[in-house]
Amino acid sequence: MAKQHVTAVINGEETEFLCETQQTMLDVLRDVIGLTGSKEGCASGDCGACSVIVDGRLVCSCLMLGVEAEGKAITTIEGVADGETLHPVQQKFLEHAALQCGFCTPGLIVAAKALLDENPNPTETEARYWLAGNLCRCTGYDKVIRAVMDAAAVMRGEAAR
Amino acid sequence: MSSLNYAAPTTVDEAVKLLAGASGLAKVLSGGTDLLVQLRAGRLKPDLIVDTKKIPGIIGIRKGSDGGFVIGAATPGAEVEANAELNAAWPGLVEALDLIGSTQVQGRCSLAGNLCNASPAADSVPALYAAGAIAVVVGSKGRREVPVEQIPTGPGRTSLAKDEFILEFKLPPRGPRSADAYLRFIPRTEMDIAVVGCGINVTLDEKGVCTAARVALGAVSPTVIMVPEAAQILVGHTLDADTLAKLDAAAQAAAKPITDKRGTVEYRKKIAGVLARRVAAIAFDRAQGKTNGKAH
Amino acid sequence: MNYVASDLKVVGTRPIRPDGVDKVTGRAVFAADTRAAGMLWGKIKRSPHAHARILSIDTSKAMALPGVKAVVTAADFPDIPSEEAFVGEGPMNFRDLALNVMARSKALYEGHAVAAVAATTQEIADRALELIDVQYEVLPFVIDVEAAMAPDAPVLHDDLFTAGVTPKPEKPSNIAKVVTFKKGDVEAGFKDAEVVVEGRYTTQPVHQAYIEPHACLASYQPDGQVTIHASSQGHFMVRAYTAKLLGMDMANIRVNPAEIGGGFGGKTLIYLEPVAVALSKKAGRPVKIQMTREEVFRGSGPTSGAWVEVKIGAKKDGTIVAAQQVLKFQAGAFPGSPIGPGCMCGFAMYDLPNVDVVGYDVVSNRPKVAAYRAPGAPITSFAVESAMDELARKLGMDPLALREKNAAKNGTKTHYGPVHQNIGFTAVLDAVKAHPHWKTPVKEGQGRGLAVGFWFNIGGESTATVHVNEDGSVTVATGSPDIGGSRASMGMMVAEVLGIDVARVKATVADTASIGFTHLTGGSRVTFATGMAATQAAEKVVDDLKKRAAATWEIPVEAVEWKDGKAYPAGSNAGAFEPLDLAALALKAARTGGPIVAEVSVNAQGAGAGFGAHICDVTVDKETGHVTIERYTAIQDVGRAIHPSYVEGQIQGGAAQGIGWALNEEYIYNTKGQMENPGFLDYRVPVASDVPMIEAVLVEVPNPRHPFGVRGVGEVPIVPPMAAIANAIKSATGVRMPNLPMSPPKVRAALDAAG
Numbered sequence A: 001m002a003k004q005h006v007t008a009v010i011n012g013e014e015t016e017f018l019c020e021t022q023q024t025m026l027d028v029l030r031d032v033i034g035l036t037g038s039k040e041g042c043a044s045g046d047c048g049a050c051s052v053i054v055d056g057r058l059v060c061s062c063l064m065l066g067v068e069a070e071g072k073a074i075t076t077i078e079g080v081a082d083g084e085t086l087h088p089v090q091q092k093f094l095e096h097a098a099l100q101c102g103f104c105t106p107g108l109i110v111a112a113k114a115l116l117d118e119n120p121n122p123t124e125t126e127a128r129y130w131l132a133g134n135l136c137r138c139t140g141y142d143k144v145i146r147a148v149m150d151a152a153a154v155m156r157g158e159a160a161r
Numbered sequence B: 001m002s003s004l005n006y007a008a009p010t011t012v013d014e015a016v017k018l019l020a021g022a023s024g025l026a027k028v029l030s031g032g033t034d035l036l037v038q039l040r041a042g043r044l045k046p047d048l049i050v051d052t053k054k055i056p057g058i059i060g061i062r063k064g065s066d067g068g069f070v071i072g073a074a075t076p077g078a079e080v081e082a083n084a085e086l087n088a089a090w091p092g093l094v095e096a097l098d099l100i101g102s103t104q105v106q107g108r109c110s111l112a113g114n115l116c117n118a119s120p121a122a123d124s125v126p127a128l129y130a131a132g133a134i135a136v137v138v139g140s141k142g143r144r145e146v147p148v149e150q151i152p153t154g155p156g157r158t159s160l161a162k163d164e165f166i167l168e169f170k171l172p173p174r175g176p177r178s179a180d181a182y183l184r185f186i187p188r189t190e191m192d193i194a195v196v197g198c199g200i201n202v203t204l205d206e207k208g209v210c211t212a213a214r215v216a217l218g219a220v221s222p223t224v225i226m227v228p229e230a231a232q233i234l235v236g237h238t239l240d241a242d243t244l245a246k247l248d249a250a251a252q253a254a255a256k257p258i259t260d261k262r263g264t265v266e267y268r269k270k271i272a273g274v275l276a277r278r279v280a281a282i283a284f285d286r287a288q289g290k291t292n293g294k295a296h
Numbered sequence C: 001m002n003y004v005a006s007d008l009k010v011v012g013t014r015p016i017r018p019d020g021v022d023k024v025t026g027r028a029v030f031a032a033d034t035r036a037a038g039m040l041w042g043k044i045k046r047s048p049h050a051h052a053r054i055l056s057i058d059t060s061k062a063m064a065l066p067g068v069k070a071v072v073t074a075a076d077f078p079d080i081p082s083e084e085a086f087v088g089e090g091p092m093n094f095r096d097l098a099l100n101v102m103a104r105s106k107a108l109y110e111g112h113a114v115a116a117v118a119a120t121t122q123e124i125a126d127r128a129l130e131l132i133d134v135q136y137e138v139l140p141f142v143i144d145v146e147a148a149m150a151p152d153a154p155v156l157h158d159d160l161f162t163a164g165v166t167p168k169p170e171k172p173s174n175i176a177k178v179v180t181f182k183k184g185d186v187e188a189g190f191k192d193a194e195v196v197v198e199g200r201y202t203t204q205p206v207h208q209a210y211i212e213p214h215a216c217l218a219s220y221q222p223d224g225q226v227t228i229h230a231s232s233q234g235h236f237m238v239r240a241y242t243a244k245l246l247g248m249d250m251a252n253i254r255v256n257p258a259e260i261g262g263g264f265g266g267k268t269l270i271y272l273e274p275v276a277v278a279l280s281k282k283a284g285r286p287v288k289i290q291m292t293r294e295e296v297f298r299g300s301g302p303t304s305g306a307w308v309e310v311k312i313g314a315k316k317d318g319t320i321v322a323a324q325q326v327l328k329f330q331a332g333a334f335p336g337s338p339i340g341p342g343c344m345c346g347f348a349m350y351d352l353p354n355v356d357v358v359g360y361d362v363v364s365n366r367p368k369v370a371a372y373r374a375p376g377a378p379i380t381s382f383a384v385e386s387a388m389d390e391l392a393r394k395l396g397m398d399p400l401a402l403r404e405k406n407a408a409k410n411g412t413k414t415h416y417g418p419v420h421q422n423i424g425f426t427a428v429l430d431a432v433k434a435h436p437h438w439k440t441p442v443k444e445g446q447g448r449g450l451a452v453g454f455w456f457n458i459g460g461e462s463t464a465t466v467h468v469n470e471d472g473s474v475t476v477a478t479g480s481p482d483i484g485g486s487r488a489s490m491g492m493m494v495a496e497v498l499g500i501d502v503a504r505v506k507a508t509v510a511d512t513a514s515i516g517f518t519h520l521t522g523g524s525r526v527t528f529a530t531g532m533a534a535t536q537a538a539e540k541v542v543d544d545l546k547k548r549a550a551a552t553w554e555i556p557v558e559a560v561e562w563k564d565g566k567a568y569p570a571g572s573n574a575g576a577f578e579p580l581d582l583a584a585l586a587l588k589a590a591r592t593g594g595p596i597v598a599e600v601s602v603n604a605q606g607a608g609a610g611f612g613a614h615i616c617d618v619t620v621d622k623e624t625g626h627v628t629i630e631r632y633t634a635i636q637d638v639g640r641a642i643h644p645s646y647v648e649g650q651i652q653g654g655a656a657q658g659i660g661w662a663l664n665e666e667y668i669y670n671t672k673g674q675m676e677n678p679g680f681l682d683y684r685v686p687v688a689s690d691v692p693m694i695e696a697v698l699v700e701v702p703n704p705r706h707p708f709g710v711r712g713v714g715e716v717p718i719v720p721p722m723a724a725i726a727n728a729i730k731s732a733t734g735v736r737m738p739n740l741p742m743s744p745p746k747v748r749a750a751l752d753a754a755g
């Protein structure tokens, strides 16, 4: 089968690309479009490093075919900040040192943003279960969870930016 | 260049034609959370992928003419979980589907995929069995309604014909004092495949005596199994210590597991008993309106 | 020069790291994110057999596939002789490394590389792998360490004769080496003992499980020059090993350090780079190779699994009079388990008169082990600290009091030789005693465990350069890949010395052609050794700045003082001059002697040993055997925390890895010697909902051998968790779990056996 032509809105911009059926959205982002912020840690849905938001829903881009993106709106890590202004989750990750190697970080930030979009006031347990599909081997999750809870407080207007 | 074709039909007829006319192996795609892993690992080499998600009604939840819920085959877990009415009526089924994978997997995974992947450890399947769900199957010969327990026939195998797929699931209308529950055991708290899973659906009378029950176990035989012996023990009883002990023994006796990387025969049997007791307790409590909280 | 805590302005604060924004926005470039024009995709064919003789490899069909540009096998690499070198955290034999990178006559484990291809797309490369025809003669294999030591075990290497025993054995075996340490007279000690505990413990191999799979991009130019982008814990290591394995001149290889997505020791050796270079040379195009997760599990190094026997004898008052240990470490397919540190670290926490330790380094048909955080120490300590808990119980003594009674102090001579100096173990135990976690009664239904741990930490060779830029901002370059925020601490130490705002300092990691040799990031050496080089380079810059100010003012350099980022005349006698700040001096640099730059290379000695103590509360579900970690506190002497957040992060991360090791992580093999769980679904590292907050308590007993008092901090935290959790389970249930992992089926079985 010839390559397929797909049009999707990626980080707010209409984007056209060609891909083969078996290429995942992650392959497309990284190898076709050149958005390498989404990482491949497993290619099997287990690590969450490839997390993106598709039409408002958090998914693993490694578990979605590129051709399925047709007509969809996709947010990747590259689209989380608003221009120069970091998203509160990004800012709090920096302040809390919630990253060490930083490889899991794009996926965690996208997943945390999706959490706070849906639930502005999660409990620690809710945050931990929501993020259970994002493996981080470096931090032991402590600072990650603190950063997410703090970002939530900022977004609710209860804590300083 | 690749030989793998892709199609996203917008009607049932079109989808059935594509499946019927495919020259090699054709696979139906819902959320892809099993299919893509198998593709990437090279375990599956299809010639055609038929993405059903553009077929009207295959995603979504509605009420049928009999008042029972109808769940679109490819409705993602996250959407099912967000439905408050369904949660109130079938908390066990919703919970079972919700246990699948991560938040990310929930964004895509479906009941049809879980059932048709035909893993004995599939989480939503014991709950579907216990609920007495009916699969609405479409194909070249038309439409048929099949009890879910007749779909999986062995690990990775189903009774569906090449040109058939599931369009939706029908749940029976819910009477008073009825509730379901599902628990699985995993070594971690998330992101594991069930070592054992158990779904129970009960109806009680006003005194708390069970009048009807369905019990299903996962990961203890080549497919998810119904355990009528265990259901029998519940019917006519409240959940007293004696009933619980008999239920435990019946679940252990019904379990015919294997030893594999996820558990041993001995351990799985014990856990089947433990879970049956715990799940029955939650289902009974719910049916009596005592709790409606999350089981995990 | 040593800096006093009260004077510090930058060290000990928590600024945002220099590479932070790149990492939270997805801009940071890891090895797999690199591309080159005309790039090909490399893939590796791996043995499906645990042990097999390679009879032939036919690559012709693969070569004929359109899109395939090169195929290599061992025949394309020099057959190098056996040569030992001490690198990183353990010995390395280059012939073994070469054979691990590409099997020559035998495949020694499932997943062993046997050939590789480079093709225009990943899909073509995958198909080409299937077309490579390898004929094997399948041989009997052995997986477990004790089975590998049996006299009739299949032998992996017919030229492997046990070292460390006399006379030299006549027959080859799987026992590569025997290590012994003796102090005092252990037999007499046990005769003296009033209470003796004895136990056998086993641990499973565990993978470092960094989330970033190994990856590299290599480009071979026709003139023989090579550029490599690699994710590693040491780009100088990559250069040296690649040069060695390919018989190349180091000057012809330039390695760029990509951002590295975790290593924990597992990226202190190479797998892909020589293969990518060989493919690139043949194809005449750049080649990128990235491992799949499955390849990471099947083909790269875990740490050893082990069998350990411990015996400890004490007086009734708790004084230990004799201690004995036998350790059998599984090394994987080639010698080189961390048996040395295993023999050293178990008893190093205690002041013991009589000690006898014997260790065996044993090969078997599994991936070659690689370093993993405090290599060997967690294994030996799981056994010793479990035994200490049993001893405390038998004595009816508080487990903390038992440790206090026998704690190593300054001047304690270890059983392996060195005398402890400037250690903070007592301070750590004091902090345990004072901590609310320890003082709070154990909750109903829970159990509490305590365990301690030790790592000696290392120093070694490092280079750092400090450049004062034309506008007075500062760039620090080092040769140490940054895995966990070391750029932040380098910048902070330099800012402290220069007396300027840390925001004016940017730290980078320079490639192998741009900075002096630096040993790899491992053994918790970077903040210590590279930090020492950076500090000294900054001090040299200060000396230089003072000279320039003196020249400007035409006063002797002794009359110039450097304070808060400015040169001042030292006292009124020196003259009345307006202070000159860094920016002013930088502006005048051309007129005062040219660029202001200092490079310092050190071979740092005196890495201060680290001690830690972990307290853990658990609940055990007695019906399922599931263990929940309810509360966790990790207390550690860190010398001086440059950036406390990243120090805490090291401790929290190490503890979480230990929790995984304790509870669920293991390799599951089938009857053919193939790994059954090469993915994160069934190789169960902890997920966010598995662990509680991990309280990291920093005890600061400065290391006088470092200007700021730094000790390595990254290794110690993985040492105590396994025993802390086992001891907590014992406290909750009365059952001792001597075998890792303490997974639900094992806990339930142990509870059932106990009745």
Ligand SMILES: Cc1cc2nc3c(=O)[nH]c(=O)nc-3n(C[C@H](O)[C@H](O)[C@H](O)COP(=O)(O)OP(=O)(O)OC[C@H]3O[C@@H](n4cnc5c(N)ncnc54)[C@H](O)[C@@H]3O)c2cc1C
Pocket (backbone or CB within 6 Å): A044, A045, A046, A063, B027, B028, B029, B030, B031, B032, B033, B034, B035, B036, B037, B052, B073, B074, B099, B100, B101, B102, B105, B108, B109, B110, B111, B112, B113, B114, B115, B116, B117, B121, B122, B123, B124, B160, B164, B165, B166, B167, B191, B192, B193, B194
């Ligand atoms: C990280 C991870 C964790 C997971 N954890 C769990 C878990 O905890 N519990 C669990 O049970 N599963 C788990 N799974 C497996 C998987 O997510 C579930 O089985 C899921 O329900 C599959 O649904 P899907 O829509 O993604 O199926 P797909 O992958 O789209 O399809 C699965 C199979 O069903 C067939 N199929 C799909 N739709 C139809 C249809 N309408 N009619 C007929 N056949 C159809 C497909 O052809 C395919 O063979 C996990 C998977 C991953 C990647």
Ligand code: FES
Pocket (backbone or CB within 6 Å): A039, A040, A041, A042, A043, A044, A045, A046, A047, A048, A049, A050, A051, A060, A061, A062, A063
């Ligand atoms: S790469 Fe997608 S989940 Fe790991």
Ligand code: FES
Pocket (backbone or CB within 6 Å): A098, A099, A100, A101, A102, A103, A104, A105, A135, A136, A137, A138, A139, C211, C261, C262
């Ligand atoms: S910071 Fe390294 S994996 Fe999360």
